[in-house]
Amino acid sequence: MENVNLSVKIGDLYLDNPVMPASGAFGIEMESLFDFNNLGAVVPKSITKYPRGGNATPRVCEVTGGMINSIGIQSKGLEYYMEHTISAYQQYKTPLIASISADSVDEFVEMTRIIGNDPGVSAIELNISCPNLKGDGKAFGMDADLSYELLKKVRVVTELPIIAKLTPNVTSIQEIALACEKGGADGLNVANTLLGMAIDIHTHKPKIGNVLGGVSGPAVKPIIVRMIHQVRGVTDLPIIGCGGVMNYEDAIEMIIAGANAIQVGTASFINPMAMMEILDGIKEYLVTHKIKDINDLVGTVELAN
Numbered sequence: 001m002e003n004v005n006l007s008v009k010i011g012d013l014y015l016d017n018p019v020m021p022a023s024g025a026f027g028i029e030m031e032s033l034f035d036f037n038n039l040g041a042v043v044p045k046s047i048t049k050y051p052r053g054g055n056a057t058p059r060v061c062e063v064t065g066g067m068i069n070s071i072g073i074q075s076k077g078l079e080y081y082m083e084h085t086i087s088a089y090q091q092y093k094t095p096l097i098a099s100i101s102a103d104s105v106d107e108f109v110e111m112t113r114i115i116g117n118d119p120g121v122s123a124i125e126l127n128i129s130c131p132n133l134k135g136d137g138k139a140f141g142m143d144a145d146l147s148y149e150l151l152k153k154v155r156v157v158t159e160l161p162i163i164a165k166l167t168p169n170v171t172s173i174q175e176i177a178l179a180c181e182k183g184g185a186d187g188l189n190v191a192n193t194l195l196g197m198a199i200d201i202h203t204h205k206p207k208i209g210n211v212l213g214g215v216s217g218p219a220v221k222p223i224i225v226r227m228i229h230q231v232r233g234v235t236d237l238p239i240i241g242c243g244g245v246m247n248y249e250d251a252i253e254m255i256i257a258g259a260n261a262i263q264v265g266t267a268s269f270i271n272p273m274a275m276m277e278i279l280d281g282i283k284e285y286l287v288t289h290k291i292k293d294i295n296d297l298v299g300t301v302e303l304a305n
Ligand SMILES: Cc1cc2nc3c(=O)[nH]c(=O)nc-3n(C[C@H](O)[C@H](O)[C@H](O)COP(=O)(O)O)c2cc1C
Pocket: 022, 023, 024, 025, 045, 046, 060, 069, 071, 073, 099, 127, 165, 191, 192, 193, 216, 217, 218, 220, 242, 243, 244, 245, 263, 264, 265, 266, 267
């Protein structure tokens, strides 16, 4: 196949290609299925400071065009992550992006100081879509001032690129994106899951133990494409598109909307080879359309005047 440039940059970090897993939909157990060296980055499940059991079951259910999950960041804690998770990926040349969840700004800072100075980690993804226990239970990423404060404080404790993973459950995603940029984010992940609910009509009970959960999969893609387009309209920061990428066409659509890279979650549950197939499809698309550099495709949506 003809040579095309697939390499993308987030802050100072170069990725060989723009395809990576979404946190929570990927783990070291997938290494028997394909070569992780072919991924743009590896992104293990969000880590919390202390071990956590996760939410009440059932934690996942299928809905039309996707799924709802409310895992509750089941986690073995920071110590385990530092000792075992990071080292498990060291045999691969692929950069590791560590996703962090925390209950407070101070906890985010403390965790970033520790993880963000480990040589096995190449970038930090802040899961600011998780609830802020000190406030009113809203996610950090629902509050522009809090997002700014968080990014500003985290920015100074690591040299690594920092990606803010935004929540789509907001009125203006642009406002939060700009707050994160002002605070010092090097990249934005657009976005986490959309808050949803499903009810069993025979038992009248919610299908998720925690009642509400996050919707992911094809159902959310148009919303995410819209948000990527909106965020691209206000910032030049690298954007990672995430939500409903099932095939290479979805990935290309997000890149045309303004994403520099994409993450794949739900698709991997259906087909663990999805990321490899998406990468192959992106390459083929570039060759077919005679685009030598994937970066030339970013934000090329043509709007009517
Ligand atoms: C089972 C499951 C667990 C998830 N866990 C996390 C997590 O720990 N941290 C996080 O930032 N996002 C988490 N997510 C959200 C995904 O990373 C992603 O943002 C979302 O699923 C949308 O992408 P998709 O439509 O490709 O799945 C999880 C999603 C699923 C389905």
